[in-house]
Amino acid sequence: MVFRHPVLIFISEKHGNYFAYVQKFNSRILSKYTLLLGEEKSVIQSFSTSVDRKFISLMSLSANGCVYETLIPIHPSDPEKKQRVVQSLLLKSVVSGNARSGAALTVLDQDHVAVLGPPLPASKECLSIWNTKFQTLQTSKELPQGTSGQLWYYGENLFMLHGKFLTVIPYKCEVSSLAGALGKLKHSQDPGAHAMPHFVNWETSQGCGHGSQNSEQSKRILRRRKIEVSVQPEVPASTQLLATIQKYSEKHIEVELRKFLAFKRTPEFHTIIGDVIIGLLGRCKAEPSFYPRNCLTQLIQTHVLSYSLCPGLMEAALEKADVQILQLCLQQFPDIPESVTCACLKIFLSIGDDSLQETDINMESVSDYTDTVQDGEMEEQSGILQNGFNPEEEDNCENCSQELIEKPQTSTKESTSCPVTPKRAALLNSVLHSAYSETFLLPHLKDIPAQHITLFLQYLYFLYLKCSENATMTLPGIHPPTLNQIMDWICLLLDANFTVVVMIPEAKRLLLSLYKFVKSQINICSELNKIEASFRELQKLNQEKSNRGLYSIEVLELF
CATH class of the missing domain: 1.25.40 (Serine Threonine Protein Phosphatase 5, Tetratricopeptide repeat)
Incomplete structure (x- = not known):
């Protein structure tokens, strides 16, 4: 209930993405929110909600045993528009990740939640009360007969299925405080001291001694304090x-x-x-x-x-x-400076694969093109020209060493497998998409180590081969690098580091492949220019002919 009006909240899942829907019946508005799960993406097993003045607090229990919180505004700025909300970690490892009968979560008040499930993999199921404000365990109760993973809280009573029975456990949350959360709250009083009431009724205090005078004076003080508070700027x-x-x-x-x-x-x-x-x-x-x-x-x-x-x-x-x-x-x-872009490129090329595995990286620009092509498929495509270029084709070049020409299988294997991991590829793609000025970028590219330049060139050459596999010369995925970006960065790297790369033995095969691919592009562009010129001549002929309404067949031969 939100302001005495019923609100329906439900969660849906599609391809690992979770969406929260808030249906208000008083205004008949359905708002949709995309739940951004953050670094640790996991399956949501149970969720519960609480409401304050401005937000709906959506708490979810994931399969990894952690409790997350998502704040949803009660009055969104644009209810019809799809919005995104971020989940934050509230409690860590409150239940075991491999609970057999499932786990459940319910909100008790603003600072307490109840969790149903085994705290450890080998332990029995327990009902645990957690303080979310101080992240401490308040109390727990072992359930030897097991549960069905269902838990409710209503009227200061916890309801759950324990064995074959519906069990009701009365529980009232205390006021959340640091002393209470740490178990150090003391209720001791001096023997001679009288218990002072927490609230003072100014009406009943009139009957005491100077009650009338005191009450009037106290009321004036309260009114003055209210005025002082009200005039303070927000x-x-x-x-x-x-x-x-x-x-x-x-x-x-x-x-x-x-x-x-x-x-x-x-x-x-x-x-x-x-x-x-x-x-x-x-x-x-x-x-x-x-x-x-x-x-x-x-x-x-x-x-x-x-x-x-x-x-x-x-x-x-x-x-x-x-x-x-x-x-x-x-x-x-x-508006990122070129020096900062190159500094990012250095880190993306030098960081270890182990560190990348533990990092949450946006993989939209990387699709299945990073997979290695199977050997059988390569054998079938070995004689096919892909957009005018065949990576296995060997040209008679006097400057090419005979050793490189005699090993086409190794070259094919290197050109059809991605030289970097998918996460590193996503980072490098973000560099390819960044804006730059060639004049300011080239000096900073010279500071990158030669082995990293070679790795980046191998990745760019791999992207070009993937572009060449289809007629559109594009890569699959969301926001992939374009062919122009790939070509521009290949030229930038070679212009800035050619004298260094040419001295590296590992880069000789790559430079040979790049030479052949440039030569093939020159040939295909030349042929396209011939076809374009022929079509222009045909267009001129059609314009010169008068439209007599006669039917004719023309055979054109293009050489």
């Missing part, structure tokens, strides 16, 4: 967020940031986001251990930032070798 949400950044933990900042981003955007929204980035980076410099990657990711995904608005962001990401942040910046910032 602190802007952006100022509150900047103050929170300097004081609180990373998780608290992330929650407050998601609340701030859920508000309706103002005309100065991009400058406010820039100030928030500067505040986060300032604290990162003061505290080296503080690096809020999730907050920075949310801010970049607002699509209002640029390099000139927050120049220190990519510098900090380069220092941390944070390829996830660097990829997002390359995809969204239109």
Whole structure:
């Protein structure tokens, strides 16, 4: 219930992507939200909700045993438009990831949740009460007869199926406090002290001694305090967020940031986001251990930032070798300097594969073209020209060594398999999409080590071979590199490092393949120019002929 009106919330899943739907019956509005699961993508097993004044808190229990929270605005700025909300980690490893009968989650109040499931892989099922504010276990109850993975909470009672019975457990949440969460709350009082009531009724206090005078004076004081509070100016949400950044933990900042981003955007929204980035980076410099990657990711995904608005962001990401942040910046910032682009390229080529496996990288630009072509398919296509170019074709070149010509199988294998992993390919594709000026980019390309230049050239040559496999000369996937981008970067790398690459023995076969592919492109362009000239002549002939309405057949031979 939201403001005494029923609201239906349900979740759907499609190809590993989760969507939340909020149906309001008073206004008959259905809002759709895409749940961004963050770094740890997992299957949602159970979810529950709670409501405050501005947000619907959607808590979900994933198959990895963690509890995540998503804040959905009650009054979205554009209800008809599909929106995206980010999940944040609330509790980690509250149940075992391989629960046999499934796990369940329900919200008790603003700071407490109940979780049903085994805490460890070999343990029995338990009912656990967790404090989400301080991330502590309040209490737990073992259930030896097992459950069906169903849990409800209504009227300060927990309902669940335990064995063959419906079990009801009364439970009332205490006020969340640090002392209560740590089990140090003491209710001791002095023997001679009288218990003071928590609330004072000013009406009943009139009967005591000076009750009438005291009550009138107290009421005047209260009225004065109310007036003083009412005239205080309201602190802007952006100022509150900047103050929170300097004081609180990373998780608290992330929650407050998601609340701030859920508000309706103002005309100065991009400058406010820039100030928030500067505040986060300032604290990162003061505290080296503080690096809020999730907050920075949310801010970049607002699509209002640029390099000139927050120049220190990519510098900090380069220092941390944070390829996830660097990829997002390359995809969204239109004004990145060429020196920073080359610095990103150095990291993308030098970072280890083990580090990339643990990093969440956007793989939209990479499709199944990174798979190795099967040997049987290559044998069938060995005699086929692909868009005028055959990688197995050997030309009689006096400058080509006989050893390279006699090993076409090795060359075929190298040209049909991707020389880099899919995640590294996605990072390199973000560099290919970035804007640059050739004059400013070439000097910085000379600083990249020769072995990395060779690896990048091998990847670009592989992309060209994949483009040559179809008539459209394009790659599959969402936002893949274009043929012009591939060709431009091959020329840039060779112009900047040719004298160095030509001295590397490992690059000789690659340079030979590039020579043959350039020669084949010259030949096909020459033939296309001939065909174009022939069609122009035919067009002139058709224009000169008078339309007599006669039927004729013409046979044209093109040589």
